[in-house]
Amino acid sequence: MASTNQSPAYQKAQGKFLLALTDKERIGALEEMIKECPKHKSSENMLANLKTRYKKLKEKVEKSKKSGKSNKIGIKKEDMQAVLIGFTNTGKSSLLSILTNAHPRISNPEFTTTYPIIGMMGYMGTNIQIIEIPAIESESYDKGIVNTADTILILVTKLEQITKIQEKLTKTPGKKLIIFSKIDLLTENEKRKMAATLESKKYNFILISTKTREGIDELKNKIFESFDKIRIYTKEPGKEKSKKPIVLKPDSTIKEVAEKILKGFSNKVKETKIWGPSSKFSGQKVGLNHKLKDMDVVEFKTK
Ligand SMILES: Nc1nc2c(ncn2[C@@H]2O[C@H](COP(=O)(O)OP(=O)(O)OP(=O)(O)O)[C@@H](O)[C@H]2O)c(=O)[nH]1
Ligand SMILES: [Mg+2]
Structure with a gap:
C-alpha cells in the first residue's frame, strides 16, 4: 500500500489502520481507505488489494463470533474450572500450553486469541479445566465464563495491570490468584522487590516464567488448592x-x-x-x- 500521491484523507485512514488495536477498528479504517482510494486505472490493483483485506478481516471476525458463541454453550463445566485472564500479550496462551493439553496460538502480535480456548490440566490424578479468555481489553473478552468459574487466574506482567483488572471483577465470585509472569526479564533484586510489594498488598500471588518454567510446579499446587477440594x-x-x-x-x-x-x-x-x-x-x-x-x-x- 504505497501512499505516494494519496489524498490526505486516505493517508489519515491508513494511519488509523496501522494504529488500530482491534479488528473492528481495522475494518472501520479499511472502509475509509476504500472510500478514499482514487478510482482510476492506475490504482485498480491497490483498490482490489484493500477490498480483499477487508473481506478477509470481515470473515475472520464473523468466524470468531460464531465460534465464541458455540463455545459459550459448548463448555461443559468440570468439577474444577479456572479461567485465565489478563491483558493481551501477557503470555496467557504460553501458560495454557504448558499447563494443559491445549495448543493455542502463541504470538507476539497483540490479540492473537479471539475466542475461549479450553485445556485440561492433569493434577495428581484429577482433571482441572483451564480456559483462556481473549484479552480483557478486547471485544471478545467473555465476562460470562469468568463469572461462573471457580477460580480466576489473573495473569499480569506489570503491577498496574492488577488494579485495572480487579476493577472489572468486583462482582466475580471466584477465588482469585495473581500470576506475575515473564520474570525471566527481571533481575533477582527486581523479583524480590516485586514479591515484597505483592505480599504487602496481601494478594494470593505467584511469580512465574513460561520461558524458564520457574514457579510452574508451585503454580499447579496453588491452582488445585484454590478449589478447596x-x-x-x-x-x-x-x-x-x-x-x-x-x-x-x-x-x-x-x-x-x-x-x-x-x-x-x-x-x-x-x-x-x-x-x-x-x-x-x-x-x-x-x-x-x-x-x-x-x-x-x-x-x-x-x-
Ligand atoms: N520473556 C518471556 N516472554 C514470554 C513469556 N511468556 C510468554 N512470552 C512471550 O509473550 C508473547 C505473547 O505470548 P502469548 O502467550 O501469545 O500471550 P497472550 O496473553 O495469549 O496474548 P493474546 O492472546 O494475543 O492476547 C509471545 O511472544 C511469547 O513468546 C515469559 O515467561 N517470558
Ligand atoms: Mg493468547
Missing part, C-alpha cells in the same frame, strides 16, 4: 486403590463418596474401612457419616 481414593477388598481420586468438598462423608460412585450405592454398602489422614489406624471401620480428609482411601464392602 479433597481427593478420595476408593478400593474394593483385596484390590489396589483407584488410580484416579474422587474430588469432593472438604468434610464430605463416606455417604457422599458412595453416592458419587453410583446413585443409591450407599444403600448397598455393608461395611466401610478407611486408610489415611482421617483414620485413627489403618483399616479402621467407619460409618456412612464419617468425615473424610484429603488423600483418604475408602474401601467398600457391598451386601
Whole structure:
C-alpha cells in the first residue's frame, strides 16, 4: 500500500489502520481507505488489494463470533474450572500450553486469541479445566465464563495491570490468584522487590516464567488448592486403590463418596474401612457419616 500521491484523507485512514488495536477498528479504517482510494486505472490493483483485506478481516471476525458463541454453550463445566485472564500479550496462551493439553496460538502480535480456548490440566490424578479468555481489553473478552468459574487466574506482567483488572471483577465470585509472569526479564533484586510489594498488598500471588518454567510446579499446587477440594481414593477388598481420586468438598462423608460412585450405592454398602489422614489406624471401620480428609482411601464392602 504505497501512499505516494494519496489524498490526505486516505493517508489519515491508513494511519488509523496501522494504529488500530482491534479488528473492528481495522475494518472501520479499511472502509475509509476504500472510500478514499482514487478510482482510476492506475490504482485498480491497490483498490482490489484493500477490498480483499477487508473481506478477509470481515470473515475472520464473523468466524470468531460464531465460534465464541458455540463455545459459550459448548463448555461443559468440570468439577474444577479456572479461567485465565489478563491483558493481551501477557503470555496467557504460553501458560495454557504448558499447563494443559491445549495448543493455542502463541504470538507476539497483540490479540492473537479471539475466542475461549479450553485445556485440561492433569493434577495428581484429577482433571482441572483451564480456559483462556481473549484479552480483557478486547471485544471478545467473555465476562460470562469468568463469572461462573471457580477460580480466576489473573495473569499480569506489570503491577498496574492488577488494579485495572480487579476493577472489572468486583462482582466475580471466584477465588482469585495473581500470576506475575515473564520474570525471566527481571533481575533477582527486581523479583524480590516485586514479591515484597505483592505480599504487602496481601494478594494470593505467584511469580512465574513460561520461558524458564520457574514457579510452574508451585503454580499447579496453588491452582488445585484454590478449589478447596479433597481427593478420595476408593478400593474394593483385596484390590489396589483407584488410580484416579474422587474430588469432593472438604468434610464430605463416606455417604457422599458412595453416592458419587453410583446413585443409591450407599444403600448397598455393608461395611466401610478407611486408610489415611482421617483414620485413627489403618483399616479402621467407619460409618456412612464419617468425615473424610484429603488423600483418604475408602474401601467398600457391598451386601
Ligand atoms: N520473556 C518471556 N516472554 C514470554 C513469556 N511468556 C510468554 N512470552 C512471550 O509473550 C508473547 C505473547 O505470548 P502469548 O502467550 O501469545 O500471550 P497472550 O496473553 O495469549 O496474548 P493474546 O492472546 O494475543 O492476547 C509471545 O511472544 C511469547 O513468546 C515469559 O515467561 N517470558
Ligand atoms: Mg493468547
